[in-house]
Amino acid sequence: MNLGLSDLLKSNFNNVNPLERPLINIENIPNSNWIAGFVIGEGNFDIRIAQQSSNKIGYRVQLRFRISQHERDLKLMESLIKYLGCGKIYKYTNQSAIVLTIFKFSDIYNVIIPFFKKNPLLGVKQLDYLDWCQVAKLINEGYHLTLEGFNFIRKIKLGMNTGRKFNNT
Template structure:
């Protein structure tokens, strides 16, 4: 029996290629989704600059930020609404939009309680824990009131993200870095976390290669993938158990990247597509998913073995991911 006919429907009509349709009539963001998306797309940082108005001679601004392509502006506004603090801005020269929270008080009152209750599970959690300690020091006024206070914050900053800049190393050559927290293996607590993570890091795409051995003239493969830095390989491995399918792949040219991949059609049909039907994507990636489903419908009835079916698939493929046109 076709899985498309049992509890699985795709609303009819051609999918509009504009981002305004991506979030229409969608449910509110789940806190687990927000954490999953933050695991994929957010950053926790400490901006340090010289200051003539503080006793320490330095000023520190903490920032929680999410930066996306401008096509996902509506999604960013939904995140802004979810937290109820911060600002949404645009970098027109880069086709980027961003959500930013720079108030230490707002971070302590809203951002930290959220991520304490709904924890990050990638290695980004280590940056968050260091960030949290630094913000607590800022609330106590240590970075403004004493040179030792700024050194304590720099000790934390040096273990975050890319560490200290060359300028800060020049001014503080003997900073001892705070030990980076060890993030142990953690499981996925809610399916919405995975949906949020895929909204940020996942891909739905179709590979069609010319091959004379097939009656249609093409060999077609549908792929769902999630690439990550090798430091989160253990987490990617858990996706195999969670979804009941997939494998871990490595690219010889990029040894620092590992990829969770599902390409067996029966797994795409029976596990991947139903998962995202029951736990909806929220961003622009939902449009790629819907086109992915349309391709699967063609493949299920063997349409990909005909020139007409391949033409339809190639037409859908040409509008997915980076090839999609937006108004």
């Protein structure tokens, strides 16, 4: 939704006039629980794995915390950075969306993880966060630099976010 409606969706509903979403013009974040609730709906904890020839196993593992919003909500994103004390805002190419991204490991380990330990998330987002924290611990211990550790992290990554499976019992 934050990226806008697809052309296919617009063409199938061409008689519908969409309402403008209200601008979220927050100068000050109300409290830490507000951020936790906002992240449940809009945030993402992910693990990026990329080839890197300088690494002895040939891959690099990077944790990322991201929040995407429409570019009109820039002030909100800036307020989040101010509140958390870390992060950068990037603009999606050819889209009207921006993303607050935190990938610096020291910021993740010293700011983001403690923040959500103190302000727990709810639902499936908490499960993704806990898996992400497990990988952060492995990275902090250097386990990601071993083939065994790397493979374990890949397994965790595959079970996060859209890869998460639930038992219907």
